[in-house]
Amino acid sequence: MFLQTIINGLLLGALYAIVGMGLSIVFGTMRIVNFAHGQFVMVGMYITYTLFTVFGLDPYVSAIASFILCFLLGMAVYRLAIHRIVRQSDMNHILLTAGVGLMLTNLAQMVYNTNQLTINLSYSHHDLVIGGLRINIAYLISFVIASVVAALLFWFIMKTETGRAIRAISQNDAAAALSGIHVTRTTMLAFGLGIAVAGVAGTLLLPIHYVDPSVGDAFSLLAFIIVVLGGMGSILGSAVGGLLIGVIAQLASYYLGQSYSDVLTYIVFLLVLLFKPSGLLGRSRV
Amino acid sequence: MRNRRPTRLLATLTLAGLFALAGCGTGNSGAQGASGNSGGGSGSGDTLTLGVITSITGADSEFGKAQKEGYEVALDEINAAGGILGKKVQLVYLDDKSSAQEAAKDVDQLVSQYHAQLILGPYSSGSALAVVKKADTYKIPDIVPTATAANVTQTGSKYVFRLCATSDDYAKAICDLLKQQGDAKTMAIVHEDQNFGTSAEKAMLKYAQQYGFQVVDDESYSTKDLDYKAMLQRVKQxxxxxxxxxxxxxxxxxxxxxxQEIDLDAKYFTAAGTGFSVATFPQDAGKAAEYTLAAGQWDPSAKWQGSKEFYDKVHQKFGDYPSYHDMEAYAALYVAKAAIEKAGAYDAQKIRDALANLQMDTAFGPIKFDSTGQNAHPVIVTQVQNGKFVTVYPPDAASGKLLPTPPWSQRK
Amino acid sequence: MNRIRSWILPVLALIVFAVIPFTASFYYQQIFFYIFLFAGVGFAWNLVGGYAGQLSLGHAAFFGIGAYTYALLAQHIGVWPALLAAAVLSTVSAAPIGLICFRLRGPYFALATIAVAQLLLVLATNQFKDLTQGAAGLLVQGMVSDPSLYYWVALGFMILAFAITALLATSKTGYYLMAIREDEDTAQTVTINTPLYKLYALLVSALLTGVGGAIFAANLGTIQPNDVFSGAISNQVVFLSILGGTGTLFGPLVGAVILEFASDWLKNALTGVAWLGDPNAFAFFLYGLLIVLVVMFMPAGIVGTLTKWWKGRVARVQSQRTTAAGV
Incomplete structure (x- = not known):
C-alpha cells in the first residue's frame, strides 16, 4: 500500500506540477506576483468543459485550444492592466491580480452559474493494473502530457532566442533593454505563456474534478507553494515541487486522514519559507 | 504622461457606464415579485407580501433554485384558489448569498422594509441558525423548510417551525433499517466537512452507539479535494x-x-440523502450508483395527496425533476397560508400561536409541530435499482424490496 | 486654527452616527453595524498593512480566534470577561504568527499570512472539532439584550480602534512604521529596531481584530469556521482599506461605507436583471474591477488622493496670494 500511495502521489503531483509551472514563469522568472493564477486554471477548465459539451471535443485535444485562448487572455490582461504597475511594489502586483481574479471568478459565475460541472469520460475511472499496482488512466494521460509540457517549456526557456530574452530580463531588465531586447513585448509573451500553461493545467484537471467558479481559489495558493518549494525561477524545481506536494498530500491522506493533506502542505510550506527560502532547486533569494 | 489622461477618463467612463446599466436594469426587477421599496405595506391593499430567504447565489444556489420552484408552484395554486384571507399573495425573495451573515441581514431587511410578520426559509442549516436567532429577537415566526442540522430547533427559540426531518432522523432511519436486516455490526462514516456533513456525522455517532453498531472509522473530506482514493483506502482497511x-x-x-475503482466493498452503502438522492445521481454515477441506500424526505411515489401532481407541475413549468427540496418549499407556503388564515390576521404573534397548534395534511405529509417547533416528518429510505430510486423502507411506504449489495467483482 | 479644523470632520461624522439610530430602520442600523465593525478591523489592519507596509492577507486568523474565544467562553465566564479573553488570546496568538511571518518580506510575507489563516481554518473545521463543533456551528451568547444596541457596540469599537491607531500613527512609533514601509533596510541602519516595531504593530492590530471578531460572532448569534476564518474576511478588510486609502487615518472608514452601501444597493437593484445571470456575481465583478482601477489609477485610495488634491489646491491658492501680494 505504501508503494501504491507513492504512485498515486506522483500521479496527483504531476497535476500539481503543471499548475505550478505556469506560475514559475510568471512569478519565479518574471517576478510578477500573480494572485489570479488559480483563476486562470479555472478559465482553462471552463474552456475545456464548453468545448466538450458543445462540440464533443476530447479534453486532451482541447488542451491546445486552452493553451491558445489562455495565451491570448494572459497577454491581454498583461497589456491592459499589469503592464502599468509591473515596476511598482509587490503589494500592488498582489492587489491588482487579486482584483483580476475576483473579476474572472464572477464572470464565470455570471456565465455558468455556481453549479459544479463535470464531464463524463468513459476512461476517467478505469485503472491499469501492473503487478498489483493500480494506475488510473486519466491520471496517467495527464502525467504524460504534463511531462511533455514541462520538457517543451524547459527547452523553450533554455534554448530559444525568446527564452534567452526572458532569462535576460529576469536577471537584469535594464541591461536586457540595452542589449536590444524588447522588454515589454517579451514580458507580455512570458506572462501569456505562463497563463497558457495554467489553462492546460485546467484542461488536465477537468476529467478528474468538477469545475465551479470558485474552484481556482485553492489553486493560487497551491501554485505559490509549489513554486517556492521548488525554488524561484526553476521550471524543473516546480516540477519536483509539484510531485513532492502530491506525494506528501497522498501520504498524509492515507496515514493520517484526508484533512491532514492540507494541514501538512501548509506546514511544509511555512517550514520551507523559514528554513530553506531558496527552495529545493532555486537560486538563493536576496 | 500625456497618454495617461484618456485612459483614466476611459476607465472612469467604463465604470460609470456599468453602474448606469445596472441602474437601467432596476426597472425590470418588479417581474421577480414585489420590487424594491414599493412593497412597504405587506398587509395593505389587496395584496399580501410574504418574505422568503433562500440562496439565489453562492455555493447553495442549486438548492435555492429548487426551493424557488417549489414556492412558485405553490404561489400559482394559492392565488388561483383565491389567495390568503382574500388577498392576492406576492413573494419577495431575498438572497442570502449562501452566507449566514447575509441571511441574518435579510431578516432585518424583511422586517424593516416589508414589515414581515412571518419568514420562510432559508435553505441551508448554517444560514438557518442565524435566521432563527435573528427572528427570535424580533419575535417573528420562521418556517424552516429544508435545513436538517439538529441544532436549528435547539436554540431555545419559540419562533422556529421546521417542516423537514433532521439529520438525527436520517441516522435513526438508517439504523432502524440495518437493525431490521440484522447482519451489520461495524460502520464507517464518511462526511463532507461543512455544516451538513458534520451534523450528519454527529447524529450518526449518537445513533450508532444507541443501536450497538461499532463505528470503526470516521473520515471527513472537503468537496474541494481532488481525489478521495487515499481516504477510501483507509476505510477499506x-x-x-x-x-x-x-x-x-x-x-x-x-x-x-x-x-468501485479500488474495490471498496461493503454490505450496505448508505447515505444521508442530498447528493445520494438528487435526481441526477443514478445517471451521473452510472453502475456505481446501484444498490446505494439513501435516507430522504420525499419521493414522487409517496401516498400523500398531491405528491405526484406536484412532481408533474414542476417538471412541466421548469423542465426540472423536483427533489424533496422543491417539495418542502411548496409545503412551507401552504403551511404559511394555513397559519395566517387560522390566525385571522397578518400578525406575528397570532401566526406563531396558530403554527404551534397547527394540524394539517399537505402533499409533504401531515404537519404538526412539537414544543420545539419540529414537525415529525417520516423519513424514507430509497435504493437505486436499475438506475431508478425505489423506496424500500419503512415497510408501509415501500414500493419495492431491498436488494443485497453484491461485491464489485461480481457486478457486471 | 489648523488643529481645530482637523477636528471638524470627525466631530461631524460622530454627530451623524449618533443621530442615525433614531431615524434609520433596523436594516440600515445593521448595515451601519457592519460598516463600523469592518472599518474598525480596517483601522487595525491599516497599522500593519498601511503604515508598516506589511501586506497581511491573513487577518481572518485573529478575527476567528477572537470570535471563537468569545463564543466558547461567554456562557461560562460572562460576556465582558469573554470579550477581554478574546482580546488577550488574539494578541497572544499574534506573537508566534508575527515571529514566523516577519522573518519574510514582500510577497513571501503575504503568502505566509494566507497559509497561517488557511491552516487555522482547516484545523478549526476538522482537527479541533471537539472544541469548535466544526462546521455544525456554535451558538453564541449575545452581548447586549436588545439587538439595536449592537449599533452602539460597533460604533464604540470603531472609535476605540480609530483612537488607538490614530495615537500610534501620529506618534514616534507611527513614523518608525512608515520608515519601515519606505525602506526597511535603511530604517534598520538608522537604529530602528524594525522587528520589534513590526511585532508591536501586529500585536495591537491583532488585539483589535480579535475584539472585532467577538462582536461579529455575538451579533450573528452563531458561527462556523467558514464565517470567521475564511479568506473572504481577510480580503474584505484589505480591499476596503485599499479603496479608502492605506496609511491614511480615515481610509478604512471611507472604504467600508462605500463597499457596504454599494453591496446593499447592488443586491437590491440587480435582483431580477435577467441578462446578468447572477446579480451578486456581477456586483463582485464590479468590485474586482474597482480594485483593479484603484490600484492602477488611484494607488493612494480615495482619502489619499483627495488629501493630495486638497493640499495641492491650498498650496496653489497660497502661492497665488503671495504672488498677488507681491504685485
Missing part, C-alpha cells in the same frame, strides 16, 4: 459492514466511482 456517507452531488458521484 477497516472492512466495515456499512458505510454512511454525508455528501453533496459531485462528491457523491466521485466517491462511489472511486469506491
Amino acid at each position: 477497516k472492512h466495515p459492514d456499512v458505510i454512511y456517507f454525508a455528501s453533496y452531488s459531485k462528491d457523491a458521484v466521485a466517491l462511489m466511482k472511486q469506491a
